[in-house]
Amino acid sequence: MTKPRKTDFNLADFPAQAQEKVRWSDTDAQGHVNNLIFASYCEAARIELMQNLGMFGPNRRFTIFVARLAIDFRAQLTWPGTVEIGTGIKAIGRTSITFFQTIFQNGVCAATADIVVVHVDATGTPSPIGEDVKQSLHKFLID
Amino acid sequence: MTKPRKTDFNLADFPAQAQEKVRWSDTDAQGHVNNLIFASYCEAARIELMQNLGMFGPNRRFTIFVARLAIDFRAQLTWPGTVEIGTGIKAIGRTSITFFQTIFQNGVCAATADIVVVHVDATGTPSPIGEDVKQSLHKFLID
Amino acid sequence: MTKPRKTDFNLADFPAQAQEKVRWSDTDAQGHVNNLIFASYCEAARIELMQNLGMFGPNRRFTIFVARLAIDFRAQLTWPGTVEIGTGIKAIGRTSITFFQTIFQNGVCAATADIVVVHVDATGTPSPIGEDVKQSLHKFLID
Amino acid sequence: MTKPRKTDFNLADFPAQAQEKVRWSDTDAQGHVNNLIFASYCEAARIELMQNLGMFGPNRRFTIFVARLAIDFRAQLTWPGTVEIGTGIKAIGRTSITFFQTIFQNGVCAATADIVVVHVDATGTPSPIGEDVKQSLHKFLID
Numbered sequence: 001m002t003k004p005r006k007t008d009f010n011l012a013d014f015p016a017q018a019q020e021k022v023r024w025s026d027t028d029a030q031g032h033v034n035n036l037i038f039a040s041y042c043e044a045a046r047i048e049l050m051q052n053l054g055m056f057g058p059n060r061r062f063t064i065f066v067a068r069l070a071i072d073f074r075a076q077l078t079w080p081g082t083v084e085i086g087t088g089i090k091a092i093g094r095t096s097i098t099f100f101q102t103i104f105q106n107g108v109c110a111a112t113a114d115i116v117v118v119h120v121d122a123t124g125t126p127s128p129i130g131e132d133v134k135q136s137l138h139k140f141l142i143d
Numbered sequence: 144m145t146k147p148r149k150t151d152f153n154l155a156d157f158p159a160q161a162q163e164k165v166r167w168s169d170t171d172a173q174g175h176v177n178n179l180i181f182a183s184y185c186e187a188a189r190i191e192l193m194q195n196l197g198m199f200g201p202n203r204r205f206t207i208f209v210a211r212l213a214i215d216f217r218a219q220l221t222w223p224g225t226v227e228i229g230t231g232i233k234a235i236g237r238t239s240i241t242f243f244q245t246i247f248q249n250g251v252c253a254a255t256a257d258i259v260v261v262h263v264d265a266t267g268t269p270s271p272i273g274e275d276v277k278q279s280l281h282k283f284l285i286d
Numbered sequence: 287m288t289k290p291r292k293t294d295f296n297l298a299d300f301p302a303q304a305q306e307k308v309r310w311s312d313t314d315a316q317g318h319v320n321n322l323i324f325a326s327y328c329e330a331a332r333i334e335l336m337q338n339l340g341m342f343g344p345n346r347r348f349t350i351f352v353a354r355l356a357i358d359f360r361a362q363l364t365w366p367g368t369v370e371i372g373t374g375i376k377a378i379g380r381t382s383i384t385f386f387q388t389i390f391q392n393g394v395c396a397a398t399a400d401i402v403v404v405h406v407d408a409t410g411t412p413s414p415i416g417e418d419v420k421q422s423l424h425k426f427l428i429d
Numbered sequence: 430m431t432k433p434r435k436t437d438f439n440l441a442d443f444p445a446q447a448q449e450k451v452r453w454s455d456t457d458a459q460g461h462v463n464n465l466i467f468a469s470y471c472e473a474a475r476i477e478l479m480q481n482l483g484m485f486g487p488n489r490r491f492t493i494f495v496a497r498l499a500i501d502f503r504a505q506l507t508w509p510g511t512v513e514i515g516t517g518i519k520a521i522g523r524t525s526i527t528f529f530q531t532i533f534q535n536g537v538c539a540a541t542a543d544i545v546v547v548h549v550d551a552t553g554t555p556s557p558i559g560e561d562v563k564q565s566l567h568k569f570l571i572d
Contacts, residue, residue, distance in 0.1 A: 020164060023187045025322055027315035029365065034311055035495045036468045043465065044166045051223055066464045070499035076553075079315065080194055124505075168465055170458035172508065177454050178352045179325045186322065209321045213356035219410075222458065267362075307449060309473045330452045337509055366480055 009102045009109045014086030015140045018045035022079045033077035039069060042101045042113045045085035053136050062133065065124070067096065068116040075110040077103070083110070088142035092134055095119050095126040100142060152245045152252045157229030158283045161188035165222045165248075176220035182212060185244045185256045188228035196279050205276065208267070210239065211259040218253040220246070226253070231285030235277055238262050238269040243285060295388045295395045300372030301426045304331035308365045319363035325355060328387045328399045331371035339422050348419065351410070353382065354402040361396040363389070369396070374428030378420055381405050381412040386428060438531045438538045443515025444569045447474035451508045462506035468498060471530045471542045474514035482565045491562065494553070496525065497545040504539040506532070512539070517571030521563055524548050524555040529571060 011017055020041045028034040055062035077083060084104045091098040101113040121127040154160055163184045171177040198205035220226060227247045234241040242258040264270040297303055306327045314320040341348035363369060370390045377384040385401040407413040440446055449470050457463040484491035506512060513533045520527040530542040550556040 020166070021187070023163070023183060024190045025183045025186060025314060025320055028311060029313035029315065029317045030492075031315045035498065036311055036465050036472065039465045039468060039498075040166060040168045043168060044164070047167045048223065063459075065505075066502055068499070068501050069464065069468075070497070072497050073495055076494075080191065168457060168463050171454060172456035172458065172460045173349075174458045178355065179322050179329065179454055182322045182325060182355075206316075208362075209359055211356070211358050212321065212325075213354070215354050216352055219351075306452070307473070309449070309469060310476045311469045311472060326452060326454045329454060330450070333453045334509065366477065 009086065009104075009112065011084050011086045011102070011104050011107075013142075014088050014102065015142065016045070016049045016087040018048050018085045018087065020044055020083050020085065022077065022081050022083060024079055027079050033079065035071075035073065038071055038073070038077070038103055038111050039113070041083055041085055041103055042071075042087075042115065045087050045101065046099055046115065046117075049087055049140070053133075055133055055136075063120050063122075064097075064117040065120055066115060067118045069113065070115075071111055071113045073111050075105075075108050077105050077110050081105055087140070089137055089140040090114070090142065092129070092137055092141070094128055097129070097137065152229065152247075152255065154227050154229045154245070154247050154250075156285075157231050157245065158285065159188070159192045159230040161191050161228045161230065163187055163226050163228065165220065165224050165226060167222055170222050176222065178214075178216065181214055181216065181220070181246055181254050182256070184226055184228055184246055185214075185230075185258065188230050188244060189242055189258065189260075192230055192283070196276075198276055198279075206263050206265075207240075207260040208263055209258060210261045212256065213258075214254055214256045216254050218248075218251050220248050220253050224248055230283070232280055232283040233257070233285065235272070235280055235284070237271055240272070240280065295372065295390075295398065297370050297372045297388070297390050299428075300374050300388065301428065302331070302335045302373040304334050304371045304373065306330055306369050306371065308363065308367050308369060310365055313365050319365065321357075321359065324357055324359070324363070324389060324397050325399070327369055327371055327389055328357075328373075328401065331373050331387060332385055332401065332403075335373055335426070339419075341419055341422075349406050349408075350383075350403040351406055352401060353404045355399065356401075357397055357399045359397050361391075361394050363391050363396050367391055373426070375423055375426040376400070376428065378415065378423055378427070380414055383415070383423065438515065438533075438541065440513050440515045440531070440533050440536075442571075443517050443531065444571065445474070445478045445516040447477050447514045447516065449473055449512050449514065451506065451510050451512060453508055456508050462508065464500075464502065467500055467502070467506070467532060467540050468542070470512055470514055470532055471500075471516075471544065474516050474530065475528055475544065475546075478516055478569070482562075484562055484565075492549050492551075493526075493546040494549055495544060496547045498542065499544075500540055500542045502540050504534075504537050506534050506539050510534055516569070518566055518569040519543070519571065521558070521566055521570070523557055526558070526566065 026037040099115040103111045169180040244256040246254045312323040387399040455466040528544045
């Protein structure tokens with residue numbers, strides 16, 4: 001990474017925004033939300049976005065696999081409360097989509113996440129993303 | 144149980160109501176929400192109620208342990224969507240509280256749950272519930 | 287329940303025995319294994335048994351839904367460690383199987399569970415259990 | 430990363446090895462182990478290692494927070510079965526430890542993970558790792 005990484009984020013800067021409630025069962029014995037649940041919040045927001053676009057749902061026309069998940073943790077998340085997830089798209093490739101997501105609680109950015117998903121066909125082989133899908137994803141591009 | 148069990152439930156009949164969003168990670172390989180997650184929805188609603196009453200929270204003045212959890216499943220829960228949880232109290236004992244909870248999705252009752260929690264002191268020994276707590280719980284009693 | 291309930295259990299008394307490792311992510315902010323995970327340990331042991339009998343697996347010939355899950359909690363489960371699950375069958379009905387399961391940690395019985403599962407056909411309708419399956423389940427009957 | 434990344438891994442190459450059983454509840458509606466559970470397997474193995482070294486346990490002398498978690502997914506994990514987790518340490522810093530972990534199922538590497546944890550004091554502030562701990566971690570260094 002050659003250019004300095006942006007360190008301040010605001011939920012309002014993200015083209016897609018979602019909210020999740022922290023469940024008691026999300027916490028672990030350290031008394032805060034378990035790290036893995038951060039990924040669960042991002043997953044929920046990301047799939048909600050794709051589902052809203054008609055790409056991903058019970059009928060599963062657009063099947064994806066997560067190829068890479070990288071989360072940088074900045075602050076604890078605590079129960080009780082809600083979290084807000086900001087989602088944007090960094091890149092749309094031939095078969096892949098690179099998401100950038102952030103998790104906020106009470107206005108504080110608790111984590112950022114880079115996720116690469118790959119579109120696959122029925123056999124699990126990477127498969128080109130259709131032009132219509134690319135088109136609908138365009139408005140979620142961030143830089 | 145000697146008298147016939149009530150089989151029709153409406154969310155509006157419950158003194159406390161909560162909502163949870165179904166997360167993609169709540170589903171299992173059978174394609175619907177995993178049975179165990181039903182208990183998680185009930186737990187979240189129950190603890191939310193107790194937390195709202197100031198009984199249970201980060202400062203943990205009112206420590207409870209679940210003594211019994213019984214869930215009757217009636218229908219599948221599916222993603223995407225939300226669930227609504229109705230919570231009432233069936234009995235307030237010297238050291239225990241018996242909750243009755245129901246889970247609805249799109250107006251259909253998908254499960255009912257009976258949960259007994261026991262109030263314990265710092266050593267984990269059952270301990271009498273204070274009169275003030277009993278008082279605040281009274282308005283959640285159902286029959 | 288008219289006759290006094292048995293209160294002492296030994297893993298060795300159960301016809302099927304399984305072991306699970308407690309994961310850090312199984313704990314919650316109260317510092318011990320979350321109550322819901324108890325059901326997860328039972329589920330894992332139960333499905334392992336059915337899978338060993340060829341009833342339930344990736345090919346899913348024998349599809350079941352859980353109709354009822356009742357857990358009595360007796361002791362905490364802690365991390366790190368393993369748990370042992372004893373599984374027996376209390377009743378084999380026309381379309382249902384009633385399991386009785388116990389969870390032990392370091393020789394202490396931490397919970398007992400009654401679970402009723404219903405065999406269903408492709409449409410989700412309760413469906414008679416085949417004689418061959420009943421036969422293979424017979425040796426797991428306990429009283 | 431300037432040098433080409435190693436792409437073949439063997440469990441035997443890792444100084445620490447752990448095993449987890451895939452639970453039915455680890456799967457999601459796509460029919461395989463949910464992506465987030467991969468991180469759970471790594472977490473379990475990592476904490477097991479630290480716990481074996483006496484760094485991390487119920488008494489919590491060595492408190493850490495995860496600062497970064499990056500997982501590259503290579504293959505599906507399926508139920509039923511076990512997974513093996515290989516764990517090594519890439520770097521020991523003043524306050525941080527960088528782990529490298531891999532998950533195998535039936536000899537196939539299903540994922541690799543880079544995890545950075547930071548040692549913190551009681552106030553949550555990064556705090557120097559003691560020489561004794563560094564010493565005990567040395568034998569887990571990989572390159």
